[in-house]
Amino acid sequence: MKKNDLKLRKVLMGTFPNSKIPKNINELKMGDLKDWDSMGNFNLILSIEQNFSVKFNMDQVEQIKSIKEIKKILKKSNVED
Amino acid sequence: MHKIKICSSSSIIESNTIWKSLKSKYEIKFTNYGDVISPFLNNKIDHTIVMVLMFEDLIREEKENIFKRKSSDIFNAIKKKSKASSKPIIVLVSKGFGPNILRSAKKNQNDDVKYKFLINNFDNLKRKIKNFYFIELDNVFSLEGYNNIYSNRNWYYARCRLSIQGLQILVNQIAKILNRCFNAPCKVLALDCDNTIWGGVVGEDGLKNLILGQDGLGTAYVDFQREIKKLVKEGVILVICSKNNENDVWKVFNEHDSMVLTKDEIVSYKINWDEKTKNLIQISEELNLNLDSFVFWDDNPVEQNKVKKLLPQVKTIETPKDVCEWPNLIKNLDYFAKFKVTKDDNKKVEQYKSRANFVKNVNINSNVNDFLKSINLKPEILSLSEKTISRAEQLCKKTNQFNLRTIRHSETDLNKIKKKNNDFVFLVKLVDDYGDHGIVSLICLEKIDKDLLFLNTFLMSCRVIGRHLESWILSKIFNIAKKYKFNFLIAEFKNSGKNNIAEKFLKEHKFISISKNVKLKKIIEKSSLDINSSIFYLDVKKTKIQNLDIYEKK
Known part of the structure; x- marks a missing residue:
């Protein structure tokens, strides 16, 4: 597994401690985990910002609803894999 | 919670x-x-x-x-x-x-x-x-x-x-x-000397070459000492824990013009070549203060790590390398910060010094009770009033060791008890040859039945422990019980992890487990007390309290 996948999985575990995070997170999206509602989504974004040292703007925040989109935006933000 | x-x-x-x-x-x-x-x-x-x-x-x-x-x-x-x-x-x-x-x-x-x-x-x-x-x-x-x-x-x-x-x-x-x-703030600041309250090593550099005083880094050490002095005025107990020759250290205290701290502000000290952890433990025993109320300030990371590892309950400061940061750091340290300073806080240093002295003398004298008789113990009962209430609340907040139930009463709570019966809440003040200890004890009583008087609160400051003052106080509680015709005194022990000494008091004064008395047990079951907790009783008429001879007037 890639480094960022591992890191993302850790972030998911930290943000949603009450849910079991599957090994393969690629297809995960909002609503798939118990606490991943709109507020949970925001908590996830805040945690990603902290852990990957990035900052998303309003457009990006509104766009992010799944791991796929997160990865896409991380790539655009030049976060190395 | x-x-x-x-x-x-x-x-x-x-x-x-x-x-x-x-x-x-x-x-x-x-x-x-x-x-x-x-x-x-x-x-x-x-x-x-x-x-x-x-x-x-x-x-x-x-x-x-x-x-x-x-x-x-x-x-x-x-x-x-x-x-x-x-x-x-x-x-x-x-x-x-x-x-x-x-x-x-x-x-x-x-x-x-x-x-x-x-x-x-x-x-x-x-x-x-x-x-x-x-x-x-x-x-x-x-x-x-x-x-x-x-x-x-x-x-x-x-x-x-x-x-x-x-x-x-x-x-x-x-x-x-x-x-x-x-939670109560920390009480003790344990300081190193060399490169901590002054720059340089006195044993090697000599008194004249220490960095302390007029300009540059020397003023930072002076400011650091000034901040410590302010803490002392607020009642923080200052102790020294230094690997040094004792004479060298006192020479700096006595002879260096720029020293702000004075020898008489140091309540206890261990200046030797032993491990600091061992010294800290000894000081805590001497002062009868838990190590978790100690803050340890030493410039040496090796010493810091040893204390951190072996005495994790001590608050060890990771001191910044740059001493210029120290005055501000200690000034803003949360460990000692309290909401208000009471009059009693200002007397702290003297009180703990006399405590350390007292412990030394008890150890020297073979017959402790004879020794206690000779030190002119003068306890006095004070009622709860505007003058004493903030101290009463403070005692509730801070007393961890000799405290039967560790109930943190607020001023409002205390006033409520007083309202029920003026005699049911009082404080004890103590003076003896070792000094004026101030107000050291608080008692709150509660009626739970026409026959049963309950020790809602019985706490005593640890600095007067070892004088059998608790026996004298118990006799005063008996007097109140008799005045209102209660036949039994009920006590509850709530284990807080820190108050073993209070449990020892119950045992020494022959309190009996409530399970031994079916009649009393039934009454307690109907009261608000939890029958499954540790509840004890004393028969007020039949019990003879020990150690009272120490307090009898000659």
Whole structure:
């Protein structure tokens, strides 16, 4: 597994401690985990910002609803894999 | 677990894991953001209230009277609640980005005026209301910079004005103040000498070459000592723990012109080549103070790590390499920070010094009771009054060892007990050859049956332990029991992990387990006491109290 996948999985575990995070997170999206509602989504974004040292703007925040989109935006933000 | 209600004028993202540490320590409930009034309305549940106010939330509406109304609603809610409950009410405020500085350079802007109005009112309340605490967050926010603390994106996306960094600081401040509301501050500062209260090594560099005094780094050491002296005035016990030759150290104290601290401010010292951990343990025994109330300040990381590892309960300071940072660091240290300094705090140093002396002499004398008879013990009973009540509350908060139930009564609670019966709450003051120990004990009694008098609170400051004062106090409690015709004295022992000595007191004075007396047990079962806890009784008529001869007048 890639480094960022591992890191993302850790972030998911930290943000949603009450849910079991599957090994393969690629297809995960909002609503798939118990606490991943709109507020949970925001908590996830805040945690990603902290852990990957990035900052998303309003457009990006509104766009992010799944791991796929997160990865896409991380790539655009030049976060190395 | 303490119950806390947290309310805020805008979102503080309660679901974020940033709150986890607080949630693990307290039972926390958040109200919906924007609603800062409802926690004050329910008088049935007694909880601590934490209110986070973002000033910008209060002035969002253009209309003048809305701000006035909103703020006076808050002031009134606080006033009303503080009359009904003694639990802390804590308000944290941040002003946020102020108006354009050019605009307010000549004329105060409307928002400035409003903010000052708010602050003045809270300042007034904190002076008048005992259990009300007020924190201006901007003092801490400004250290990090507003641009890092506030987040416009979070505001427009989630109605939270703060960035995650800002939230973290907010959580830290709340944790800090709650901790001090419910836990006593540290009592002892254990200091190293070389490269700590002066620069250089006295044994090698000599008195003349120490860095201490007039200019440069020397003034930083002087300022550091000045800050320590301020702590001593607030009642912090100063001890020295230094690997050195004792004579060298005292030579600096006595002969160096720039020393701020004096030898008589040092309550106890271990200046030798032993391990510091061993020395710290000895000092804690001498002073009869738990190591968890010790702060250890030493420049040497090796010593720091040893203490951290072997005595984790001691608060070891990771000192910055640059001594210039030290004066400010110790000044702002939370460990010693207390909400108010009482008259008794100022006498602390003398009291603990005499305590250390007393322990030395007890160890020398073979017959302890004869020795105690010779030191002119003069206890005196004081009633609860305006003069004594703040000390009474302080004793409740701080006494951990000799404390049967460790109930942290507030002034309001104590007044309630006094209202029921004037005789049922009293304090004890003690003077002997070792000094004036001040008020050292608090007793609260409670009627649970016409025959049963309950020891709601029996606590005694650890600095007078070893004088059998508890026996004398017990005899006074017996007198009250007899006066009101109670035949039995009931005591409960609540194990707090720190109060073994209180349990020992019950055993030494032959308290009997309630399970041995079916009749009494039945009465207790009907009372509010938990029959499954450790409950004991004494027969007031039949019991003879020991050690009283020490206190008999010659």
